[in-house]
Amino acid sequence: MIWQIELIILVLVVLFGVGALFTKDLLSAAILFGAYSFMLCLLWAIMGAVDVAFTEASVGAGISTVLFVSAVFRTSRRTKD
Numbered sequence: 001m002i003w004q005i006e007l008i009i010l011v012l013v014v015l016f017g018v019g020a021l022f023t024k025d026l027l028s029a030a031i032l033f034g035a036y037s038f039m040l041c042l043l044w045a046i047m048g049a050v051d052v053a054f055t056e057a058s059v060g061a062g063i064s065t066v067l068f069v070s071a072v073f074r075t076s077r078r079t080k081d
Contacts, residue, residue, distance in 0.1 A: 005046070006043070006046055009039055009042050009043050009046070010043065012035075012039045013036060013039045013040055013043060016032050016033075016035045016036035016039060017036050019032045020032035020033045020036055026072045026075075026076075027069065027072045027073075030065060030068035030069050030072055031065070031069070033064070033065065033068060034060075034061050034064075034065035034068075037056060037057075037060030037061035037064065037065065038057065038060075038061040040056055040060065041053045041054075041056040041057040041060065041061055044056055
């Protein structure tokens with residue numbers, strides 16, 4: 001595949017990961033984590049590991065994100081920091 005697309009996806013993976021770590025809003029962190037997992041899924045698919053990409057999409061970007069968002073709605077949304 002074109003290396004520029006791979007580089008863009010890799011940069012997005014890093015940005016979403018760092019953004020999820022440093023954001024104070026828990027809902028934003030959960031959504032950024034879902035975007036991180038989805039970009040990682042694309043990266044796995046580009047590298048040819050389609051089975052790993054499918055697992056990352058279903059578990060990482062799907063189920064985990066839904067569970068994190070539902071947990072945020074059952075607790076307070078902002079941290080006390």
